[in-house]
Amino acid sequence: MAADLRLEKYVQRKVSRGREYFYFRTVQHGEEFRRKLPHPFDTEYRAAYDKAHYAAFGTFPGQFESQTSIRALCRDHAKSERYIRLSKNSRTLRNLALDMMVERWGAFEAAGIRPVLAQALYDSLASRPATANRRADDRSAVFDWGRLRGSCDDNPFRRIERVQSEESYEPWPEEALQKLLSEGRPEIVKVVLMAVYTGQRREDLLRRLSDDCITAGVWYVVQGKTKTPVPVPLLPVAMSIVDMERGAKKTANIVDPRRPLLTNSRGEPWTSSGFGAAWGTELIRLKLKPRRKDEIAADQFRATFHGLRHTNATMIANAVARNPEVFGGIARVKAMLGHLTEAMSKHYARQAEAEHMNRETALLIPEIGKLPSWIGNQSG
Numbered sequence: 001m002a003a004d005l006r007l008e009k010y011v012q013r014k015v016s017r018g019r020e021y022f023y024f025r026t027v028q029h030g031e032e033f034r035r036k037l038p039h040p041f042d043t044e045y046r047a048a049y050d051k052a053h054y055a056a057f058g059t060f061p062g063q064f065e066s067q068t069s070i071r072a073l074c075r076d077h078a079k080s081e082r083y084i085r086l087s088k089n090s091r092t093l094r095n096l097a098l099d100m101m102v103e104r105w106g107a108f109e110a111a112g113i114r115p116v117l118a119q120a121l122y123d124s125l126a127s128r129p130a131t132a133n134r135r136a137d138d139r140s141a142v143f144d145w146g147r148l149r150g151s152c153d154d155n156p157f158r159r160i161e162r163v164q165s166e167e168s169y170e171p172w173p174e175e176a177l178q179k180l181l182s183e184g185r186p187e188i189v190k191v192v193l194m195a196v197y198t199g200q201r202r203e204d205l206l207r208r209l210s211d212d213c214i215t216a217g218v219w220y221v222v223q224g225k226t227k228t229p230v231p232v233p234l235l236p237v238a239m240s241i242v243d244m245e246r247g248a249k250k251t252a253n254i255v256d257p258r259r260p261l262l263t264n265s266r267g268e269p270w271t272s273s274g275f276g277a278a279w280g281t282e283l284i285r286l287k288l289k290p291r292r293k294d295e296i297a298a299d300q301f302r303a304t305f306h307g308l309r310h311t312n313a314t315m316i317a318n319a320v321a322r323n324p325e326v327f328g329g330i331a332r333v334k335a336m337l338g339h340l341t342e343a344m345s346k347h348y349a350r351q352a353e354a355e356h357m358n359r360e361t362a363l364l365i366p367e368i369g370k371l372p373s374w375i376g377n378q379s380g
Helices: 045-057 070-077 088-105 115-123 129-147 174-183 186-198 202-208 236-251 272-285 306-322 331-337 342-347 351-362
Strands: 011-016 019-028 031-037 218-222 229-233
Touching: 019 045, 031 045, 070 088, 070 129, 088 115, 088 129, 115 129, 174 186, 186 202, 186 236, 186 272, 186 306, 202 218, 202 272
Parallel strands: none
Antiparallel strands: 011 019, 019 031, 218 229
Protein backbone atom coordinates (compact mmCIF):
# COMPACT_ATOMS: atom_id res chain seq x y z
CA MET A 1 0.00 0.00 0.00
CA ALA A 2 1.18 3.54 -0.72
CA ALA A 3 0.81 4.51 2.92
CA ASP A 4 3.54 1.98 3.76
CA LEU A 5 5.92 3.43 1.20
CA ARG A 6 9.04 5.12 2.45
CA LEU A 7 8.75 8.38 0.54
CA GLU A 8 11.81 10.22 -0.68
CA LYS A 9 12.80 13.59 0.67
CA TYR A 10 10.46 16.44 -0.42
CA VAL A 11 7.74 13.98 -1.50
CA GLN A 12 4.32 14.53 0.05
CA ARG A 13 1.34 12.16 -0.14
CA LYS A 14 -2.27 13.36 -0.11
CA VAL A 15 -5.50 11.37 -0.11
CA SER A 16 -8.71 12.87 -1.45
CA ARG A 17 -11.95 10.99 -2.03
CA GLY A 18 -10.15 7.71 -1.78
CA ARG A 19 -7.49 8.61 -4.37
CA GLU A 20 -3.79 9.11 -3.71
CA TYR A 21 -1.79 12.07 -4.97
CA PHE A 22 1.95 12.66 -4.70
CA TYR A 23 3.77 15.99 -4.81
CA PHE A 24 7.33 17.27 -4.75
CA ARG A 25 7.16 20.13 -2.22
CA THR A 26 9.67 22.53 -0.65
CA VAL A 27 9.65 26.10 0.68
CA GLN A 28 12.39 28.63 -0.21
CA HIS A 29 12.51 32.31 0.78
CA GLY A 30 9.00 31.90 2.14
CA GLU A 31 7.66 30.68 -1.25
CA GLU A 32 6.22 27.22 -1.80
CA PHE A 33 7.52 25.14 -4.70
CA ARG A 34 5.16 22.27 -5.59
CA ARG A 35 5.05 19.83 -8.52
CA LYS A 36 2.69 16.93 -9.01
CA LEU A 37 4.39 13.50 -9.28
CA PRO A 38 3.27 10.16 -10.67
CA HIS A 39 2.77 7.27 -8.25
CA PRO A 40 6.19 6.05 -6.98
CA PHE A 41 5.50 2.69 -8.63
CA ASP A 42 5.00 4.26 -12.07
CA THR A 43 7.85 4.17 -14.56
CA GLU A 44 7.62 7.94 -15.08
CA TYR A 45 8.14 8.67 -11.38
CA ARG A 46 11.97 8.75 -11.32
CA ALA A 47 12.29 11.16 -14.24
CA ALA A 48 9.55 13.41 -12.83
CA TYR A 49 11.19 13.49 -9.38
CA ASP A 50 14.62 14.32 -10.83
CA LYS A 51 13.11 17.06 -12.99
CA ALA A 52 11.27 18.60 -10.02
CA HIS A 53 14.45 18.44 -7.88
CA TYR A 54 16.42 20.26 -10.55
CA ALA A 55 13.70 22.89 -10.98
CA ALA A 56 13.69 23.53 -7.23
CA PHE A 57 17.41 23.41 -6.46
CA GLY A 58 19.34 23.53 -9.73
CA THR A 59 20.87 20.10 -9.07
CA PHE A 60 19.80 16.50 -9.56
CA PRO A 61 19.45 14.27 -6.45
CA GLY A 62 22.87 13.35 -5.07
CA GLN A 63 24.67 15.77 -7.37
CA PHE A 64 27.48 17.77 -5.75
CA GLU A 65 26.72 21.47 -5.36
CA SER A 66 29.70 23.73 -5.84
CA GLN A 67 30.33 26.18 -3.03
CA THR A 68 31.00 28.86 -5.62
CA SER A 69 27.82 28.31 -7.64
CA ILE A 70 25.18 30.99 -8.08
CA ARG A 71 22.88 29.01 -5.80
CA ALA A 72 25.53 28.94 -3.05
CA LEU A 73 26.30 32.64 -3.58
CA CYS A 74 22.64 33.60 -3.23
CA ARG A 75 22.11 31.36 -0.23
CA ASP A 76 25.20 32.67 1.58
CA HIS A 77 24.32 36.28 0.78
CA ALA A 78 20.83 35.80 2.24
CA LYS A 79 22.49 34.76 5.52
CA SER A 80 24.96 37.65 5.56
CA GLU A 81 24.98 40.66 7.85
CA ARG A 82 24.71 42.94 4.83
CA TYR A 83 21.42 41.30 3.81
CA ILE A 84 20.08 41.22 7.37
CA ARG A 85 20.67 44.97 7.77
CA LEU A 86 18.50 45.80 4.76
CA SER A 87 15.09 47.26 5.46
CA LYS A 88 12.08 44.96 5.12
CA ASN A 89 11.12 46.46 1.77
CA SER A 90 14.69 46.23 0.48
CA ARG A 91 14.92 42.57 1.54
CA THR A 92 11.72 41.81 -0.37
CA LEU A 93 13.16 43.35 -3.52
CA ARG A 94 16.53 41.66 -2.98
CA ASN A 95 14.75 38.29 -2.69
CA LEU A 96 13.14 38.80 -6.09
CA ALA A 97 16.58 39.31 -7.62
CA LEU A 98 18.04 36.31 -5.77
CA ASP A 99 15.19 34.04 -6.84
CA MET A 100 15.59 34.96 -10.50
CA MET A 101 19.35 34.38 -10.35
CA VAL A 102 18.80 30.93 -8.83
CA GLU A 103 16.05 30.09 -11.32
CA ARG A 104 18.14 31.05 -14.37
CA TRP A 105 21.68 30.27 -13.25
CA GLY A 106 21.45 28.22 -10.03
CA ALA A 107 23.95 25.46 -10.92
CA PHE A 108 26.34 27.75 -12.84
CA GLU A 109 29.58 28.92 -11.33
CA ALA A 110 29.37 32.55 -10.23
CA ALA A 111 32.73 33.20 -11.90
CA GLY A 112 31.29 31.90 -15.17
CA ILE A 113 28.58 34.55 -15.48
CA ARG A 114 29.73 36.92 -18.19
CA PRO A 115 28.35 40.39 -19.04
CA VAL A 116 26.54 38.91 -22.07
CA LEU A 117 24.51 36.66 -19.71
CA ALA A 118 23.89 39.54 -17.32
CA GLN A 119 22.69 41.66 -20.25
CA ALA A 120 20.33 38.90 -21.41
CA LEU A 121 18.81 38.66 -17.93
CA TYR A 122 18.45 42.44 -17.78
CA ASP A 123 16.86 42.55 -21.26
CA SER A 124 14.23 40.01 -20.19
CA LEU A 125 12.78 42.78 -17.99
CA ALA A 126 13.59 45.72 -20.28
CA SER A 127 9.90 46.36 -21.02
CA ARG A 128 9.71 47.51 -17.38
CA PRO A 129 12.80 49.73 -17.07
CA ALA A 130 12.32 50.72 -13.43
CA THR A 131 11.99 47.06 -12.42
CA ALA A 132 14.90 46.01 -14.64
CA ASN A 133 17.17 48.67 -13.15
CA ARG A 134 16.26 47.83 -9.56
CA ARG A 135 16.83 44.10 -10.12
CA ALA A 136 20.15 44.88 -11.79
CA ASP A 137 21.20 47.02 -8.81
CA ASP A 138 20.36 44.16 -6.43
CA ARG A 139 22.21 41.55 -8.51
CA SER A 140 25.18 43.87 -8.78
CA ALA A 141 25.22 44.20 -4.97
CA VAL A 142 25.20 40.40 -4.62
CA PHE A 143 28.12 39.97 -7.02
CA ASP A 144 30.09 42.74 -5.28
CA TRP A 145 29.48 40.96 -1.98
CA GLY A 146 30.57 37.62 -3.44
CA ARG A 147 33.62 39.07 -5.20
CA LEU A 148 35.12 40.12 -1.89
CA ARG A 149 34.54 36.60 -0.54
CA GLY A 150 36.08 34.60 -3.36
CA SER A 151 32.92 33.52 -5.18
CA CYS A 152 33.88 35.38 -8.37
CA ASP A 153 36.51 37.74 -9.73
CA ASP A 154 34.25 40.23 -11.47
CA ASN A 155 30.81 41.80 -11.30
CA PRO A 156 29.17 41.24 -14.72
CA PHE A 157 26.37 43.72 -13.97
CA ARG A 158 28.76 46.66 -13.88
CA ARG A 159 29.11 46.69 -17.66
CA ILE A 160 25.57 46.13 -18.89
CA GLU A 161 23.66 48.61 -21.03
CA ARG A 162 20.57 49.97 -19.33
CA VAL A 163 17.46 51.57 -20.72
CA GLN A 164 15.98 54.74 -19.29
CA SER A 165 12.99 54.29 -17.04
CA GLU A 166 9.68 55.76 -18.08
CA GLU A 167 9.42 56.99 -14.49
CA SER A 168 10.90 60.44 -14.89
CA TYR A 169 12.77 62.04 -12.05
CA GLU A 170 12.87 65.42 -13.73
CA PRO A 171 12.29 68.50 -11.55
CA TRP A 172 8.70 69.67 -11.24
CA PRO A 173 7.69 72.61 -13.47
CA GLU A 174 6.58 75.61 -11.46
CA GLU A 175 2.96 75.48 -12.67
CA ALA A 176 2.58 71.78 -11.80
CA LEU A 177 4.09 72.26 -8.35
CA GLN A 178 1.92 75.31 -7.68
CA LYS A 179 -1.23 73.39 -8.64
CA LEU A 180 -0.34 70.61 -6.22
CA LEU A 181 0.39 73.08 -3.40
CA SER A 182 -2.71 75.19 -3.90
CA GLU A 183 -5.26 72.45 -4.62
CA GLY A 184 -3.80 69.38 -2.97
CA ARG A 185 -5.04 67.75 0.20
CA PRO A 186 -3.24 69.13 3.30
CA GLU A 187 -1.84 65.75 4.39
CA ILE A 188 -0.23 65.32 0.95
CA VAL A 189 0.91 68.94 0.62
CA LYS A 190 2.74 68.78 3.97
CA VAL A 191 4.88 65.88 2.74
CA VAL A 192 5.49 67.60 -0.60
CA LEU A 193 6.68 70.82 1.05
CA MET A 194 9.00 68.89 3.37
CA ALA A 195 10.46 67.14 0.32
CA VAL A 196 11.05 70.40 -1.56
CA TYR A 197 12.52 72.26 1.40
CA THR A 198 14.74 69.43 2.68
CA GLY A 199 15.57 67.45 -0.47
CA GLN A 200 15.18 64.15 1.38
CA ARG A 201 13.73 60.89 0.09
CA ARG A 202 10.14 59.85 0.66
CA GLU A 203 10.93 56.97 3.04
CA ASP A 204 13.15 59.20 5.17
CA LEU A 205 10.44 61.85 5.42
CA LEU A 206 7.71 59.38 6.30
CA ARG A 207 9.67 57.15 8.69
CA ARG A 208 12.62 59.14 10.04
CA LEU A 209 11.31 62.66 10.61
CA SER A 210 10.59 62.54 14.35
CA ASP A 211 11.04 64.75 17.41
CA ASP A 212 14.00 62.79 18.72
CA CYS A 213 15.95 63.63 15.53
CA ILE A 214 15.30 67.40 15.60
CA THR A 215 17.52 69.72 17.64
CA ALA A 216 17.54 73.52 17.45
CA GLY A 217 15.81 73.56 14.07
CA VAL A 218 18.08 70.93 12.48
CA TRP A 219 16.88 67.48 11.47
CA TYR A 220 19.68 64.97 11.97
CA VAL A 221 18.67 62.15 9.62
CA VAL A 222 20.55 58.94 8.86
CA GLN A 223 19.29 58.18 5.38
CA GLY A 224 17.70 54.77 5.01
CA LYS A 225 19.04 54.08 1.52
CA THR A 226 22.67 55.15 1.88
CA LYS A 227 23.04 55.16 5.71
CA THR A 228 24.55 58.64 5.25
CA PRO A 229 24.11 60.97 8.26
CA VAL A 230 22.92 64.37 7.04
CA PRO A 231 22.17 67.46 9.16
CA VAL A 232 19.21 69.13 7.44
CA PRO A 233 18.32 72.70 8.52
CA LEU A 234 14.56 73.19 8.68
CA LEU A 235 13.49 76.48 7.12
CA PRO A 236 10.44 78.36 8.46
CA VAL A 237 8.01 76.56 6.14
CA ALA A 238 9.35 73.17 7.20
CA MET A 239 9.34 74.13 10.88
CA SER A 240 5.73 75.35 10.56
CA ILE A 241 4.74 71.90 9.37
CA VAL A 242 6.72 70.25 12.17
CA ASP A 243 5.01 72.51 14.71
CA MET A 244 1.59 71.67 13.25
CA GLU A 245 2.23 67.96 13.65
CA ARG A 246 3.59 68.49 17.15
CA GLY A 247 0.42 70.39 18.03
CA ALA A 248 -1.72 67.55 16.71
CA LYS A 249 0.25 65.07 18.82
CA LYS A 250 -0.21 67.20 21.90
CA THR A 251 -3.96 67.51 21.29
CA ALA A 252 -4.18 63.73 20.94
CA ASN A 253 -2.15 63.27 24.15
CA ILE A 254 0.56 61.34 22.29
CA VAL A 255 3.95 61.40 23.99
CA ASP A 256 6.37 59.48 21.80
CA PRO A 257 9.46 61.33 20.51
CA ARG A 258 10.23 58.51 18.06
CA ARG A 259 6.82 58.57 16.42
CA PRO A 260 7.01 59.85 12.80
CA LEU A 261 5.67 63.39 12.62
CA LEU A 262 4.04 63.40 9.18
CA THR A 263 0.56 61.91 9.36
CA ASN A 264 -2.36 61.01 7.11
CA SER A 265 -5.90 62.37 7.22
CA ARG A 266 -6.67 60.18 10.26
CA GLY A 267 -3.74 61.55 12.23
CA GLU A 268 -1.77 58.30 11.95
CA PRO A 269 1.83 58.08 10.71
CA TRP A 270 1.97 57.28 7.02
CA THR A 271 2.85 53.79 5.84
CA SER A 272 4.79 53.45 2.56
CA SER A 273 1.93 51.70 0.79
CA GLY A 274 -0.67 54.06 2.25
CA PHE A 275 1.15 57.16 1.06
CA GLY A 276 1.88 55.59 -2.31
CA ALA A 277 -1.81 54.92 -2.91
CA ALA A 278 -2.90 58.36 -1.68
CA TRP A 279 -0.18 60.06 -3.74
CA GLY A 280 -1.24 58.34 -6.96
CA THR A 281 -4.91 59.08 -6.33
CA GLU A 282 -4.18 62.75 -5.64
CA LEU A 283 -2.13 63.20 -8.82
CA ILE A 284 -4.97 61.73 -10.86
CA ARG A 285 -7.56 63.90 -9.09
CA LEU A 286 -5.55 67.05 -9.86
CA LYS A 287 -4.99 65.87 -13.45
CA LEU A 288 -1.24 65.90 -12.92
CA LYS A 289 -1.13 62.25 -13.97
CA PRO A 290 -3.40 60.23 -16.30
CA ARG A 291 -5.13 57.12 -15.08
CA ARG A 292 -3.21 54.92 -17.50
CA LYS A 293 0.45 54.97 -18.47
CA ASP A 294 -0.33 54.62 -22.16
CA GLU A 295 -2.15 57.96 -21.98
CA ILE A 296 1.09 59.84 -21.21
CA ALA A 297 2.36 61.81 -24.21
CA ALA A 298 6.00 61.38 -25.20
CA ASP A 299 6.97 64.91 -24.17
CA GLN A 300 4.63 65.17 -21.15
CA PHE A 301 5.98 65.87 -17.69
CA ARG A 302 5.83 62.74 -15.53
CA ALA A 303 4.96 63.67 -11.97
CA THR A 304 6.94 61.58 -9.47
CA PHE A 305 7.64 62.10 -5.80
CA HIS A 306 11.37 61.61 -6.33
CA GLY A 307 11.22 64.49 -8.79
CA LEU A 308 10.65 66.78 -5.79
CA ARG A 309 14.11 65.84 -4.53
CA HIS A 310 15.50 66.84 -7.91
CA THR A 311 13.52 70.07 -7.69
CA ASN A 312 15.38 70.88 -4.48
CA ALA A 313 18.74 70.03 -6.07
CA THR A 314 17.96 72.09 -9.18
CA MET A 315 17.04 75.17 -7.12
CA ILE A 316 20.32 75.00 -5.22
CA ALA A 317 22.39 74.17 -8.30
CA ASN A 318 20.93 77.10 -10.22
CA ALA A 319 21.79 79.43 -7.36
CA VAL A 320 25.37 78.24 -6.87
CA ALA A 321 26.05 78.12 -10.60
CA ARG A 322 25.73 81.91 -10.73
CA ASN A 323 28.65 82.35 -8.35
CA PRO A 324 30.39 79.08 -7.40
CA GLU A 325 33.29 80.91 -5.74
CA VAL A 326 30.91 82.48 -3.24
CA PHE A 327 28.41 79.66 -2.82
CA GLY A 328 30.85 76.73 -2.84
CA GLY A 329 29.87 74.97 -6.05
CA ILE A 330 27.97 71.72 -6.55
CA ALA A 331 29.40 70.33 -3.27
CA ARG A 332 26.48 72.07 -1.58
CA VAL A 333 23.98 69.89 -3.43
CA LYS A 334 25.85 66.72 -2.57
CA ALA A 335 26.15 67.69 1.09
CA MET A 336 22.49 68.64 1.40
CA LEU A 337 21.14 65.52 -0.29
CA GLY A 338 23.63 63.10 1.22
CA HIS A 339 25.17 62.08 -2.12
CA LEU A 340 28.71 61.91 -0.80
CA THR A 341 31.47 59.86 -2.41
CA GLU A 342 34.10 58.38 -0.10
CA ALA A 343 36.45 61.27 -0.86
CA MET A 344 33.72 63.81 -0.14
CA SER A 345 32.74 61.98 3.03
CA LYS A 346 36.28 62.45 4.30
CA HIS A 347 36.25 66.06 3.23
CA TYR A 348 33.04 66.70 5.15
CA ALA A 349 33.85 64.34 8.01
CA ARG A 350 33.32 66.93 10.69
CA GLN A 351 29.62 67.31 11.32
CA ALA A 352 29.99 70.93 12.33
CA GLU A 353 31.38 71.82 8.92
CA ALA A 354 28.52 70.06 7.10
CA GLU A 355 25.93 71.68 9.36
CA HIS A 356 27.39 75.14 8.79
CA MET A 357 27.38 74.63 5.03
CA ASN A 358 23.81 73.29 5.00
CA ARG A 359 22.47 76.18 7.06
CA GLU A 360 23.73 78.55 4.37
CA THR A 361 22.57 76.21 1.60
CA ALA A 362 18.99 76.15 2.84
CA LEU A 363 18.83 79.92 2.46
CA LEU A 364 19.44 79.53 -1.28
CA ILE A 365 16.06 77.83 -1.81
CA PRO A 366 13.71 80.54 -3.11
CA GLU A 367 10.03 80.88 -2.31
CA ILE A 368 8.21 78.37 -4.50
CA GLY A 369 4.98 80.23 -4.98
CA LYS A 370 1.94 81.11 -2.95
CA LEU A 371 1.60 78.71 -0.03
CA PRO A 372 -1.68 77.35 1.34
CA SER A 373 -3.14 79.72 3.94
CA TRP A 374 -3.00 77.03 6.61
CA ILE A 375 0.82 76.85 6.56
CA GLY A 376 2.30 78.87 9.43
CA ASN A 377 -1.04 80.19 10.69
CA GLN A 378 -1.88 77.54 13.23
CA SER A 379 -2.78 78.42 16.78
CA GLY A 380 -1.94 76.16 19.71
